Amino acid sequence: MERNFPKYLFIWILAWAGLIFNGCGVEQFTEPDYIRPVFGLAAYPHDGYLTIEFTSINSEQRFDGFNVYLSTSSEVASQGLDPLSPDGVLPTIPGQAVNNGSSFVVTWNVRKDIANASLVNGTTYYLVVRGHSTRGYLSDPCNETATTPRPESVTQVSLLAGDGYSLSSASAAPPWNFELVLTNALLYLRPLNAGSLKDEGYYSDPASYRTVQTNGFPSTGLLLQAVDHHVYILKTSGGNFGKIYLDSVLASSVRFRWAFQNNAGNLHI
Numbered sequence: 697m698e699r700n701f702p703k704y705l706f707i708w709i710l711a712w713a714g715l716i717f718n719g720c721g722v723e724q725f726t727e728p729d730y731i732r733p734v735f736g737l738a739a740y741p742h743d744g745y746l747t748i749e750f751t752s753i754n755s756e757q758r759f760d761g762f763n764v765y766l767s768t769s770s771e772v773a774s775q776g777l778d779p780l781s782p783d784g785v786l787p788t789i790p791g792q793a794v795n796n797g798s799s800f801v802v803t804w805n806v807r808k809d810i811a812n813a814s815l816v817n818g819t820t821y822y823l824v825v826r827g828h829s830t831r832g833y834l835s836d837p838c839n840e841t842a843t844t845p846r847p848e849s850v851t852q853v854s855l856l857a858g859d860g861y862s863l864s865s866a867s868a869a870p871p872w873n874f875e876l877v878l879t880n881a882l883l884y885l886r887p888l889n890a891g892s893l894k895d896e897g898y899y900s901d902p903a904s905y906r907t908v909q910t911n912g913f914p915s916t917g918l919l920l921q922a923v924d925h926h927v928y929i930l931k932t933s934g935g936n937f938g939k940i941y942l943d944s945v946l947a948s949s950v951r952f953r954w955a956f957q958n959n960a961g962n963l964h965i
Contacts, residue, residue, distance in 0.1 A: 731756055731827040731835040734802075739823055739843040740906040741955075741964050743850075745807040745815050746843050747903075750825055755796040758829040761787030762802065765824050765837075766809055772824045773837035779826075782808055787828035818959040820844045843906070844964040848955035857883060857948045863930060863938035863956035873930055873938060877919060878948055884919040885940070890933035892916045893940075899927045902941035902953055908963040922950055935960040 737750040748764070763779035763786060765772050780788045789804050806823070808814060815821065822842045827835035847866060855861055860872030873891055877884045887893045892913045899905050905927045913931055920928060924945040930938035938956040957965055 729833040733835040741845045753799045761791035762789040764788040846957045852951045883922040896927040
């Protein structure tokens with residue numbers, strides 16, 4: 697009997713191990729509920745709304761989208777806010793998992809706040825995004841970003857040499873913020889009323905230029921040659937910033953789109 701004791705002890709240990717294994721079930725071997733955060737969150741303004749962009753690498757089995765959190769003060773992730781839910785359901789932005797190692801860029805327009813009120817021009821909004829799973833688990837918050845909606849043109853504006861335009865009043869009626877000048881067969885933009893203009897160079901689309909760089913403004917009243925697909929930044933005497941994007945430059949006229957930040961000193965354009 698003494699020589700058989702180790703044999704029975706071994707069988708007893710195996711039996712207990714089997715019970716423990718079965719008691720735990722298979723849940724411990726399922727994919728965990730960890731959701732990876734998004735990265736590269738950026739926002740840019742429009743008239744009464746804003747657009748966000750970010751990159752997702754979410755390949756998790758239970759991943760189903762993103763929650764967006766909006767506030768009028770910074771440190772959004774620490775405020776305990778409910779996510780935006782324009783359709784009354786979550787996640788805010790439905791999403792689909794990508795193949796492992798892949799990524800995709802998400803673009804989404806934010807038009808309402810958590811109280812379902814329209815966003816207000818001149819108000820700065822702060823945002824973060826968190827990945828969401830079918831079980832309601834969330835990723836860590838991504839980087840915070842902010843932007844400020846402001847008026848902009850809905851369609852292109854035509855301007856003839858000798859005429860001007862007021863971004864601050866969205867009108868071709870004087871007083872103008874700038875005028876179009878024809879000199880030696882070339883067209884120039886001239887800022888008026890103690891304002892200044894600087895040429896920020898070529899951009900494929902006006903929305904690509906989103907934040908004013910405050911350095912490099914020349915003297916007030918200095919003429920700048922009109923070049924198509926260039927962004928020109930206007931600085932008024934009151935410290936407001938405007939954006940002029942030349943869609944086309946002809947012999948004696950231009951067509952442009954514009955934006956104007958009514959909140960003085962605000963650099964979101």
